[in-house]
Amino acid sequence: MTKAVVITGASAGIGRATARAFGARGDDVVLLARGRAGLDAAAREVEEAGGRALVVPTDVADHHAVEAAADAAVRAFGRIDIWVNAGFTSVFAPFTEITAEEYERVTRVTYLGFVNGTRTALAHMTPRDTGTIVQVGSALGARSIPLQSAYCGAKHAINGFTSSVRTELMHQGSGIRITVVQMPAVNTPQFSWVLSRLPRRPQPVAPIYQPEVAADAVLQAADHPGRKQYFVGSSTAATLVANKIAPGLLDRYLARTGYDAQQTDEAAQQNRRNNLFHPVDDDTDYGAHGSFDQESRRRDPQLWASRHPALAAVAAAGAACGAVALGARRRGKR
Known part of the structure; x- marks a missing residue:
């Protein structure tokens, strides 16, 4: 049966690969993000794969815009069966080098964007007492690393928020399910457009996985949402285990290695455009993949x-x- 799916952050990276995957199943896919060029390209890919697509340019930090996007989805496809929260932004810098406005923006998009999406999804799913919400989480939501305090804080908050909502749904005997997919480092375009104050070009911490691996996990979670969370990447599972067993030792290890591990040997480009306040893919489509294809894994045991x-x-x-x-x-x- 065809599903009506809403995906935030759908213009690039995990959201883009997930949209293609749902399209390949023949689903109706509503694409939410800010970048128009990326959204239009994502819509073409969904339709070429066999699904139907609806583009709704949306800043997920604005709850009114998210609600309007959901209304458009229902007008087009009649209902919302699955809502995937994948939109985010970040800043790569020591905490003391991030302004208050920048920190607030990351939090509004990366955390409150999930809150806004979840609230809106529940408003449409509750009358039918059915539906699935999938939160695209991160290993960094359980084990923080240096230089990404705003992002790590937001991902930690998503875990706590989602657990609270899950228990409320259980108390109500609701037929709606909510689950989290905890992601490893993924080869997405964010490293080409993230706001960075590092001396060298930012990179994901190895091992790196392709967005299609992440998308496969999102579909698995959407089809089997009874589990509290899914872990993608052996590195994610290993990190969480290590954090439970020896968090202090891991602190010292990350303090020593975390700076270099998030930077290539290439000097940072000066005055590079970033997507914190304005989309970079409004006039240029960046696709699902970043620039680390050669180092990225295509399978996940x-x-x-x-x-x-x-x-x-x-x-x-x-x-x-x-x-x-x-x-x-x-x-x-x-």
């Missing part, structure tokens, strides 16, 4: 494990039994 938990558990048990047997044999030879 962690996502396979999420899809096949029983098989993953059997494999883990088999590996554990094998390790025990091997240890016993070695002890027997002594």
Whole structure:
């Protein structure tokens, strides 16, 4: 059955790849973002893939604009079945080098944009008592790193906000589901247009994954929203485990390595355009991918494990039994 899907941040990166993936299933896809060129190109891709597309230029920091976009979606496609919050912005700089206005802007887009989207989605889903909200989260929502305090703070807030809303829906016995997909570093155009005050060009922290891997996970979450969260990338799972076991040690490690890990060897371009207050893809389409294709992974064993938990558990048990047997044999030879 065709689904009516709304995606924020749909003009580039994860949102763009997710829009294409829903389009390939024949779904109706409503594309929300600020950049007109990116939105129009995304709409063409959705329709070429087999879906129908509706472009609604929207700044998700403006709740009135988000509500108007949802109304347009319902007028076009009759309902909203799935809402994907993926829009964000950021600043790469030490906290003391980010102005109050810049910090507020990141928070309004990256956190309140999700709040606005969730509130609006619930307003349309509640009368039908059905629907799914997928939050595109991040490993940085559980383990912060230097130089991205505004983004990390917003992603932490999304986790807390979503958990609260989930328990309220459970209390009400609602048929609406809400889940989070925790992402690793992804090869998106943000590193070409993010506001950065670093001396060298910003980059994602390896390992890096392609946006299609992230989009695949979003569709998995939309189809199976009963889980509280999904983890994409072995690095995401490993980071969260390490943060639970040895957070202080991880603090020291990131303090030592986190600055260089987020910068290439190339000097930063002076006076580069950024998308914090105004879209960069209003006149130029940047697509879904950033400039790190050669370093990016196209598959994710962690996502396979999420899809096949029983098989993953059997494999883990088999590996554990094998390790025990091997240890016993070695002890027997002594």
